[in-house]
Amino acid sequence: MDFSSFRKDFPLLRNVVYLDSAALSLAPTPVLEATMEYYREYNANVKRGVHRLSQIASQKYKNAHRKIARFINAEEDEITLTKNTTESINMVAAGLSWKDGDRVISTLSEHHSNFLPWKRLERFGVAVDLLAPRQDGAFDLAQLEALIGTRTRLLAMTHISSVLGTVSPIEEAGRICAEKNILFLVDGAQSVPRVPVDVRKLGCDFLCFSGHKMLGPTGTGVLWMRKKFLSVLQPLLFGGGMIRDVAVEGFELIEGYERFEGGTPNIAGFLGLGRAVDYLTEIGMDAVQARETVLTERMLDGLTGIDGVEIYGTTDVRRRIGVVSFNISGKNPHDVALMLDQAGDVMVRSGHHCCMPLMKHLGLVDGAVRASLALYTSEEDVDRFLKTVEGVAK
Template structure:
């Protein structure tokens, strides 16, 4: 995924045809889907992979020696291998789970809860999603640890000087988003993790908004834990992975108990399976992960560098167009930014904007975006968010801008 790969010609019109839902009309208007930061749309190859599993291979994994059981297990574990290659990590360091929220809770309850104590501290950033805030609050309440917050500047960039000043000896863990789901800010996680590692601080990176949009090399980032969510990267809902350093996985106790995560169970004690399987209790979302494996194949065939370049073009064009509309306020103009634009129109509530845009066929998200502290920072209850993906078009940006101009006049 080098720069030469980023210049590979791609037929984006043909790519768009792979997504059935994008052919829909909404309220009699062509659908303009600008909510991919919420959930990504699914190409036919992913839909077909899930359908094929249920039609032809449906069985539980790791429990049966019959043909269907073997086929299901092989396909499920193949998805783990695809995800490992996608992230540039080892497959035996990937815990298959329901997504980033579960992954971070796993770290909170299995790594942090047994280790933190009164006087310890956790550092988070002002731009974190609730999934990277609330679990740490729950752990802090139970252990007596405290939480410190690193601020952002007026552009939405993380204040690195402030962040590093917080990394004092009592800090045991740092949680940071790779990409902000509200501002689009791309944080320099490799540098941040390097500084934390110098101080002996464990790092948890929320990669939910990075994995769908840019090439990833988790090994090079140098974090201790990295979490992603499958449904944001063209895969099915209820899928995701936690990557963790092997020494952490080996030292962490199981989070959930039940089938598959054991070697032997007796009433006087249980011998647990090796990681990552000791964290994968119960029947997993088999079809979902097979679909996620297909999504990884699909994204990799396009090339993540190509996807990132396409989305940056859409972001630049949309930002330029919105800047030409009176009364539009954009939140977040970081130096490095993903294809997310949070905005408001003067005098209009975010929910009203989103509702009226929907009547024009334009789907944007309105609300706090699971980032209440960030809303409080900007002094607003909510924003609208237009988030772009590689299957969007410049014509859709034009349609969005035209709809926004129309809605703005209605609200004036």
């Protein structure tokens, strides 16, 4: 497949080498058009009005919802549309009922979004146990099993680390959780945009991800949950659009995922995400992953050959993907990121990447520089990045 043909859909790439897709991916023109079409042609609220514009908007919104569910091989009524991964994870942490003495397992590789919602539960008497990754980012499943005790209720684990790019053994962890009868939440913020994800295979109970990391507009996220939790989880937000009946004495919630979607949603955003999902599906997630693997190898090979560069995580591309963190000896990561911008128009992330516990675990006081790829990254982008890094390291 000729990936260079997609670059015309990302006009920003004319000016910069964009290597910050793990934070936010660029949205292609068809996605922008889908959002603009809504504002131009049927700019009305959804699920509420009987007038023509509201009917059109509601139908398109429903179609987008269905497409997004299908993208992860879910049924339509198993996903709830949220603002981002952070909101999705918080909905689960705050929506389950906890007892004093319950325990949750999280890992030291988590983004703060999959760490703080669980740590916050400590004030309700819930203890958080932490699984540490090895230096190369891999998890030891025997250690995971050893951490599971009689009061453990849930494991929260990232599918792909947003710092080290390491792919976690999710299916194996899912089997362990099923055997031990504990809930399993997977943070798919970095995996859903990069590799084929099938919720029927993962073995988890909850999957959370963000639309703006998978070519969609900002402020779009997804929470997938097994159907049985639709009536177990308490909603985070209460208001319009999620009730069956309201009286002065009380209220009755609607059944199904809509009880979690109180208030007017990000309509334009999800119409855009529906189009983003079409875009990715037309290319195929196997092809997206294969392309990213080729570019990751090129980037890792290049970085390995530059004096003074230290790469974090494994360099084995069978176990990782294109989120690459590194430092240049003696240089602050923020300075390096600024120099890459100024000297080569290269956009990378720097600092702790919202993963302070991992940075502390790795002994990286100032954090690291992170270059992350997407399907629109070219060989030329990677080479220009490498040449600029070489210049900065001299």
